[in-house]
Amino acid sequence: MWEEWVVRAFARVNNNFLSYLPKVCLAKPSAEEDPLADVETFDGPGPWDRTLLEVEVEDPTAPAKDGEPARNRMLLFSANDYLNLSTHPAVRKASAKAALAFGMGPRSSAMASGQTEYHRRLENVLAEMHKKEACVVTPTGFAANTAFLSALGGVATHNAASRRPAAHEKIAVFSDALNHASIIDGLRMMERHHQTVVSVYRHSDMQHLDELLSNCPLERKVVITDSLFSMEGDFAPMLDLVQLRKKHRFLFVIDEAHTAFVCGRNGGGIGEVYGIEDQIDVIVGTLSKAGGCLGGFVACSQKWSDLVRVTGRPYIFTTASPLPVIAGAYAAVTVAKKEVWRRQALWNRVQEFATLTKHPATSPILSLVVGSEDAAIYASKHMLERGFHIIAIRPPAVAPDACRLRVTLTTGHSSEDVRRLVAALSECIPGLNRPADQVVARL
Numbered sequence: 001m002w003e004e005w006v007v008r009a010f011a012r013v014n015n016n017f018l019s020y021l022p023k024v025c026l027a028k029p030s031a032e033e034d035p036l037a038d039v040e041t042f043d044g045p046g047p048w049d050r051t052l053l054e055v056e057v058e059d060p061t062a063p064a065k066d067g068e069p070a071r072n073r074m075l076l077f078s079a080n081d082y083l084n085l086s087t088h089p090a091v092r093k094a095s096a097k098a099a100l101a102f103g104m105g106p107r108s109s110a111m112a113s114g115q116t117e118y119h120r121r122l123e124n125v126l127a128e129m130h131k132k133e134a135c136v137v138t139p140t141g142f143a144a145n146t147a148f149l150s151a152l153g154g155v156a157t158h159n160a161a162s163r164r165p166a167a168h169e170k171i172a173v174f175s176d177a178l179n180h181a182s183i184i185d186g187l188r189m190m191e192r193h194h195q196t197v198v199s200v201y202r203h204s205d206m207q208h209l210d211e212l213l214s215n216c217p218l219e220r221k222v223v224i225t226d227s228l229f230s231m232e233g234d235f236a237p238m239l240d241l242v243q244l245r246k247k248h249r250f251l252f253v254i255d256e257a258h259t260a261f262v263c264g265r266n267g268g269g270i271g272e273v274y275g276i277e278d279q280i281d282v283i284v285g286t287l288s289k290a291g292g293c294l295g296g297f298v299a300c301s302q303k304w305s306d307l308v309r310v311t312g313r314p315y316i317f318t319t320a321s322p323l324p325v326i327a328g329a330y331a332a333v334t335v336a337k338k339e340v341w342r343r344q345a346l347w348n349r350v351q352e353f354a355t356l357t358k359h360p361a362t363s364p365i366l367s368l369v370v371g372s373e374d375a376a377i378y379a380s381k382h383m384l385e386r387g388f389h390i391i392a393i394r395p396p397a398v399a400p401d402a403c404r405l406r407v408t409l410t411t412g413h414s415s416e417d418v419r420r421l422v423a424a425l426s427e428c429i430p431g432l433n434r435p436a437d438q439v440v441a442r443l
């Protein structure tokens, strides 16, 4: 039914706009200058993996020298560059070549002249990686979620008998309580346009979700969840969600911001881990975390991608990503697919952390809850003094009594880094260093 509703909505708005718009074709660079040619890969880590891990930070408490603020050396455990692809030689080269060939262009919306063959090639590799027919690349992950939800709202509006959907024509969206802000804001936008009735289910509580679905009289149902929760570091119960999808026949949408390229043997995300790609209808992701660049994507059916392109307002009413970013992301995705050892090394670090502590680490995001805002700031300051860049997570990102340190592990961290990290953390988080269980690597 969903495909039918999507086709009907598309037919209402399209007017053949997509088919008559002439595509801009850029000058073809020589083989040597081609930004996407010859993406170089390696069998193991190189010095480039540490470029953005070993950093210097300004020290506001120390006296300035020669008018310059004093600096301290730090090891970074606070970024989302899980595979350290932002500094990979292939990413640097692709991005630099694109900048030399095309500068920062083209500067316009994808709907005008912003969409090039380079954007399309990136979309094609992302679609293939996630086993979907099509993909739409957006300027950020935030825009990917809001663009998809804007298009989803259009399904209610454009299938309605009058301009405003009647109560029974709305879409029932079921959203995990800890979903990302971009999902929450996208749903608020839909509510504002009378397109949806939103039910928030308790975090990963499948019984609660089942009850809400069973009691919902609306025909069009959607479940949306982060696959890995950015502040908790825990996974959504994917197999249970797939079972519920069979029972209730909802459209299943996941946000793979923290699992794309990180999970699955080939980096195909959480769907690849369980072989359930065909049970997930729409995958939203970002190129800004493990992708090491900037951008977002919606991997889905051809029909959904057509609808997102003509009705996803955060896709249409914004400027498309510049070519150096697109070329860098293309190289990063190619490397992520080929350098399988990167994921293995990352999951080894997660296992090492779990072995050294009693923290139930299940992913590269370690969410160490300390309680009050003051306690989190104290712990963060302690870690900074010890030479580890780790920040306190406070409201509005988390509840006031659940402030925490959020530590992110990456491929480029060594086993010795993890040992030193745990030693320093155990000085400010009592009882941390007691061994925990075996980690299940999501590969």
Ligand SMILES: Cc1ncc(COP(=O)(O)O)c(C=O)c1O
Pocket (backbone or CB within 6 Å): 140, 141, 142, 143, 145, 180, 182, 226, 230, 255, 257, 258, 286, 287, 288, 289, 295, 296
């Ligand atoms: C779960 C989730 N979804 C979406 C986003 C937005 O991605 P981006 O930073 O590319 O806009 C984030 C990043 O903060 C996230 O954690």
